[in-house]
Amino acid sequence: MTSDSPARRVRTRVAPSPTGDPHVGTAYVALVNYCFARKHGGDFMLRIEDTDQARSTPESERSILAALRWTGLSWDEGPDVGGPHGPYRQSERSAIYARYSDELLENGHAFRCFCTPERLDAMRAAQRAAKVPQKYDGHCLTVPPEESARRAASGESFVVRMKVPSDGTIVVNDVSRGAIEFSFADVDMQVLMKSDGLPTYHLANVVDDHLMEITHVIRGEEWVSSAPKHLLLYQYFGWEPPALMHLPLLRNPDKSKLSKRKNPTGILFYERMGYLPEALLNFLGLLLAPAQEGHEIFSVAELTQRLDLAKISHGGPVFDVAKLDWLNGQYLRTIPAEDLIARTQRWGFDRDRIRRIAELAQSRVERLSDLIPTVAYLFAGRLPVTKASFAATKLDDEAIRKALALAMWGLDAERAFDVATIERVLKGVGEALGLKFRDLSRVYYVAMAGSTTALPLFDSMELLGRDLCRERFRLALDALGGVSAKEQKEWSP
């Protein structure tokens, strides 16, 4: 099967894990999958991979759906729209995975592993010390099937691991990278079912892609090294594997993997900053399809025409905000003025938001002409804060930086971003630093509003939203010289 003449109806998917804020990388992967499916008259679906009970949250899932919807990309099947291959949320498919895991166990392609985390840790430590590759040593491979079944039945905790041939090689045929060969000796006996009875990514992914009739798996490069395991699973089940394609990972300007510590990575950040979804998608599209000379501006429909998986370049592209800015400007300048007004209204002037801001501002203005300057920071992106801006806080440099860092990290660890949460976290920082919140708050006013005079802090922050607040924290910290690695270690909770 080639990417140009698929034998079956093309079906692609994007499968985010709801463990954090919607990431631009998800939009990037969704975009290719969407365009590829459209190009071939196929289906594009959304699946939620929430098998990590500890980290998955419904808030994150809602936020990811909202962010993806904002981009304008639409899916034919998914947890919100349904479809014939549901459920589309992995946490609702446990019975299915258990069945396939049992099948593997029965056929001898997998085995129960009763090793404790402690033994596994010790094993890895020893391997590290001996400078040998870290992988499961096969300790439970020798447990006889009857004993294995008995121990499981008696309630002993176990995981299911896949068996891997002891020698030989396996070739991963990547649509654009070509053949990539791996020795089985380098493939670990991956855990397929966790002790909580839920599958790991590897099992769930393979089972779902097969059941959902996915023909092309287009995903991030971080999956290349586990592709052999996936292929092996298809083989064990006797299923035809889908075509595989690994996209390069988006990078920070320093070439490291795009991360929120160094850059805004949230789709919603770009929304809050006032980028148009068309511009964001156009920008991401530029990383997927070579621009024709002098023709950098194109729609998703045009990208769909031009997309050629084999031609996507393999180097990890830096997410160049300057170029996104230019593109967004192009879009903003060419849409009709009526449209500009409507979009601006939708972006930051919906009735409820305006009303709330007006109520907060009312007691703080004496003339109507005071209003706009008073609330301007709520409609701005990045603020021009400098070291001098913090003079009014009357705190020393280190205290300010620590206050900012602790607040940023504390807020990052929270699921919610509302007045109550923000208040709790920031006041907690005050206690940790032994400062009266009244004094400490000035630091946050400057960072969030650019001045110690503003509408109430917690409301302002909620109104600004998590992404914009994080960016302002980051910028304020930068203005003061940042946080050294040593400080980061000392200050971390």
Next chain:
RNA sequence: GGCGCCAUAGUCUAUCGGUUAGGACGCCGCCCUUUCAAGGCGGAGAGACGGGUUCAACUCCCGUUGGCGCUACCA
């Protein structure tokens, strides 16, 4: 450390053995202009390094270096 992926200007990229190495962002300059933008025009700026193969290498091969990813009962 092991395995894998990658390597053209600061950034995104074109080139699929023979080009003055093309375009876009950014940067600089000029023009337009009541300012600032926008717009127009122009400019500086690139094949990581070392070996091969070939009449010819950015392009193919090998090595080095560098970047990145994986190396979890996370995805």
